[in-house]
Amino acid sequence: MYVYDDFDRAFIAERNRQFRDQVARRIDGSLTEDEFKPLRLMNGLYLQLHAYMLRVAVPYGTLNPGQLRALASIADRWDKGYGHVTTRQNMQFNWPRLTDVPDMLDALAEVGLHAIQTSGNTIRNVTSDPFAGAAADEIADPRPYAELIRQWSTDHPEFQFLPRKFKVAVTGSPVDRVVTRAHDIGLRMIAPDLFEVIVGGGLGRTPMIGKVLHPGLPAVDLLPYLEAVVGTYNLLGRRDNKYKARIKITVHENGLETIRDLVEARFAEIAPQFDGAATLAQLARLKRMFADPALDSVPDLPWQAARHADPVFRSWADTNLHPHRDAGHAIVTISLKAHGATPGDVTSDQMRLIADLAERFGHGDIRFTHEQNIVLPHVARGDLPALHRALKAQGLATANVGLASDIIACPGMDYCALATARSIPVAQEIAERVEALKIEHDIGPLKIKISGCINACGHHHVGHIGILGLDRAGVESYQITLGGDGSEDAALGERTGPGFAADQIVPAVERILSAYLALRQGRDETFLQAYRRLGLAPFKEVLYAA
Amino acid sequence: MTRDPIVQVVTANALIEGDVVYLTASGDWTRHLTQAIPFADKAQAEAALAGAGRRASEVVGCYLADARQTAQGLEPVHFREDFRRRGPSNYAHGKQAAA
Incomplete structure (x- = not known):
């Protein structure tokens, strides 16, 4: 993985020194809150409902064990013993004191982490496939490109005050695990060193599926092309109305062809200023940093034996493993969705265990996923039973990845100052309900996503079942959408009708699940396939029947 | 049936801890809604808010929140204020x- 060089270390140290001074000046009254707020946001520090929240950037979700241990120590020393994995593959701490944050940032810097550009109208943390470098279905590892973009976008002088925040995702696989079509820019590798560029996707108040801006951009042109896109947006994007300021609106209002023409013109203008040879050399250097680990040859017998003898292990293996490009290995997803738990929360003890297990079994490679789980991408099949036993002892072996209880939920009104309703209790209750009914393995693949406000941090628009929490005349109300899809066949969900009260939303979801089980054409027809065949009507009927 | 009167309280987040605080009759900040000073008069509430807003070394984001004056003390009107008073539900x- 990428390792900080002297330039990175000096840059972070200087930013941290500046922020320490800014905090001191806020406390002694030299800075007003209006002056301080943009400074703290530039360093990932929000003020939420009950406390400050520090959002730590985890570039493209990749961590090493030392970094995860540092996050665990921060959770113990300055927070409440846990961290929260976010839908942008970051980690949030929900309870820091303002005076502790400079020390937290210094502790992060010691392991090559920071919180810069995790807020504000800048280019945010670049997300990528949590299975990068391991998936059998991958063309090439997307992380060198994601790192190239991270370096280009970090502290980019032209892009610190964009009309709105700007999110980039990169995938190296035709199987889209990063929701490229719901990003400001999605980069989808179509051949080695060649990307389809998707622009203007996004969720939030006005959800839109991104459109193809460039069908096949060579990697050597990535930086000038991205600079042309963001530069065009920076000039053209609306600053009169924050709800119309994202690039999706810019593309929608100006038309894709106009945007393309402007980008091409800008690209022609600035491309000569970029040194293509240097870009390729840097990419080659980054590819070496993300080189494949030397995979071990571990006897397969324990895997075969455990599958045969242990149904709990078999159930976990059926749901939480993904095919690795090496047949003797597997990609392991550690579920942070124990039934009834807060989606994405991981305790400091669990973080330390995962760090140890990554060293022992996983070549020291750890990923956070946008679905709020943790991945060990390179585990020998013969090591899986031992890994499973260790995870189970810490409550980390829930066999539910990709199932009904593997729910994305934003923090909602339990934490977020912007939220209009709670998300976490709804997720907890749905998970407990499907577990009590023992139906989720029968239901099969299902993505339920919950947002606590229209900003859609819980990605509800692309949930097979999406739930949006709203404030309706002072009462929490939950709208349901069906048929959303964040995959390569991206689609926005369709609203079913009036919302449900807080005590009615879980029974409503249960009615949808029961209807699916009754209507599907056998177990092979997934919820999404059944929905696409049947449409909204039969589900509306069970939702709103008197 | 008589309805509990609706009053207003001055609330904010503490500068250092970030937690929810309320203005008291003595001009201090309390962590407990029940100890807040209720304002039935709009002009008095606005004046208290203006005064609180000048205490930037103590608090952030002052505003007026509705509260219901019940026999048991002040209760939040809106569910958001109820969560702020209580803490997260998970x-x-x-x-x-601390309760």
């Missing part, structure tokens, strides 16, 4: 930790 990490 862990006893907020004010409920």
Whole structure:
């Protein structure tokens, strides 16, 4: 993985020194809150409902064990013993004191982490496939490109005050695990060193599926092309109305062809200023940093034996493993969705265990996923039973990845100052309900996503079942959408009708699940396939029947 | 049936801890809604808010929140204020930790 060089270390140290001074000046009254707020946001520090929240950037979700241990120590020393994995593959701490944050940032810097550009109208943390470098279905590892973009976008002088925040995702696989079509820019590798560029996707108040801006951009042109896109947006994007300021609106209002023409013109203008040879050399250097680990040859017998003898292990293996490009290995997803738990929360003890297990079994490679789980991408099949036993002892072996209880939920009104309703209790209750009914393995693949406000941090628009929490005349109300899809066949969900009260939303979801089980054409027809065949009507009927 | 009167309280987040605070009759900040000073008069509430807003070294984001004056004391009107008063519903990490 990428390792900080002297330039990175000096840059972070200087930013941290500046922020320490800014905090001191806020406390002694030299800075007003209006002056301080943009400074703290530039360093990932929000003020939420009950406390400050520090959002730590985890570039493209990749961590090493030392970094995860540092996050665990921060959770113990300055927070409440846990961290929260976010839908942008970051980690949030929900309870820091303002005076502790400079020390937290210094502790992060010691392991090559920071919180810069995790807020504000800048280019945010670049997300990528949590299975990068391991998936059998991958063309090439997307992380060198994601790192190239991270370096280009970090502290980019032209892009610190964009009309709105700007999110980039990169995938190296035709199987889209990063929701490229719901990003400001999605980069989808179509051949080695060649990307389809998707622009203007996004969720939030006005959800839109991104459109193809460039069908096949060579990697050597990535930086000038991205600079042309963001530069065009920076000039053209609306600053009169924050709800119309994202690039999706810019593309929608100006038309894709106009945007393309402007980008091409800008690209022609600035491309000569970029040194293509240097870009390729840097990419080659980054590819070496993300080189494949030397995979071990571990006897397969324990895997075969455990599958045969242990149904709990078999159930976990059926749901939480993904095919690795090496047949003797597997990609392991550690579920942070124990039934009834807060989606994405991981305790400091669990973080330390995962760090140890990554060293022992996983070549020291750890990923956070946008679905709020943790991945060990390179585990020998013969090591899986031992890994499973260790995870189970810490409550980390829930066999539910990709199932009904593997729910994305934003923090909602339990934490977020912007939220209009709670998300976490709804997720907890749905998970407990499907577990009590023992139906989720029968239901099969299902993505339920919950947002606590229209900003859609819980990605509800692309949930097979999406739930949006709203404030309706002072009462929490939950709208349901069906048929959303964040995959390569991206689609926005369709609203079913009036919302449900807080005590009615879980029974409503249960009615949808029961209807699916009754209507599907056998177990092979997934919820999404059944929905696409049947449409909204039969589900509306069970939702709103008197 | 008589309805509980609706009053207003001055609330904010503490500058250092970030937690929810309310203005008291003595001009201090309390962590407990029940100890807040209620304002039935709009002009008095606005004046108290203006005064609180000048105490930037103590608090952030002052505003007026509606509260219901019941026999048991002040109760939030809106569910958001109820969560602010109590803490998150998934862990006893907020004010409920000290309750």
